[in-house]
Amino acid sequence: MAELSCIIKNSNTKDPRIEWKKIRNDETTYVFFENTIQGDLKDRAEIQAQSWLIIFNASRTDTGKYRCEVAAEEDEIMLAEITIDLTVKVKPATPQCQVPKSVPVGKSAILHCQENEGYPSSVYRWYRNSDALPEDSKTHPKFLNSSFTLNTKTGTLVFSAVNKGDMGQYSCIASNAAGTARCDAQLLEVYDLNIAAIFAEVLVVLAVLVLITIGIRCAYRTGYFAIITGSNEQSDDNPTNPDSFHYLRSDDEGDFRHKSSFVV
The missing domain is CATH 2.60.40.10 (Immunoglobulins)
Structure with a gap:
């Protein structure tokens, strides 16, 4: 009121x-x-x-x-x-939070937090487990090994390259002069890339391509494609079109003369 x-x-x-x-x-x-x-x-x-x-x-x-x-x-x-x-102040609604489920080590990641009901506009703060994250990881000794920046006006948390220490439960709080609201925590997993497995998969693909190439070349050398081509040409010389017909000439066709006939 x-x-x-x-x-x-x-x-x-x-x-x-x-x-x-x-x-x-x-x-x-x-x-x-x-x-x-x-x-x-x-x-x-x-x-x-x-x-x-x-x-x-x-x-x-x-x-x-x-x-x-x-x-x-x-x-x-x-x-x-x-x-x-x-000025009517309105408490923020529960913010919508987006956290990637898993990110490989060394890759970038973006976390989003946003709500549109609060007035004045909300300010956002991200938490990992129970620790409040600073706007820049390089400004706090506890997060020097991380590489993230936080925009408190938009609620965007950006990691330039995640590491194993960034794994944890992430939640966000939206706040203004009328109150606060928090989204449920979501787990961000960080995993190592299996370089050996990726290399092995690449080798398998290359091996398959090589085998296909060898098979095609052998087929050319043995005349396989030539046999198929010759067979097709022979079939073209003797077409069997179901819609065609043969015209047989009778012996006296050459002596055919028009004759008049009347039916009474």
Whole structure:
């Protein structure tokens, strides 16, 4: 709940006219006009003690400048106003954390932590097991063997080259003036690359390629492809198209003459 006070003192006017306005992003809107709450505060605000504005369930969208204007026609000063700057602070939501499950030694890794509900904007801090990580590993003697940097505004933790000492449970805390929130810890495993196994796999692939090449060359030398080519050409000389037919010439076809015939 937010209470915005607008105190009227020593007024000779029995019922001075009171108006509340909200100013945000250079836009002015009515909040209280003609004795009625206006706009998005209609169902969650009221006027108390003649001129105080009370906002229930205040949210970050209520942040802005509020101006109370009082018009007292029977007073020496007929118009007066006061502006109140309201900032609604919202506790961060549970941040979304992304931690790689496993990373090989010497490779880079990026951990993310982000939430969008808190106001003002959250500041982020990463923890490994129970140790808070500094913004730069080189600035703390406990983390000199690591190679990471932390951006507290974006929540990004970047390792340029991980080592076995970086393995552990990682969690992140988002905090602002309204409170804090923490994501569940996630395990980051760091493992050694098996160079021997990788080299062996490469050798196997090369051996397979060599065997294929030798097989193709032997097939050429023994005339295997030539036999296949010759067989195909022979098949082309004697086509067997199911849609074709042979025309047989009769002996007297050459003496064929047109004869007229009538059917009665």
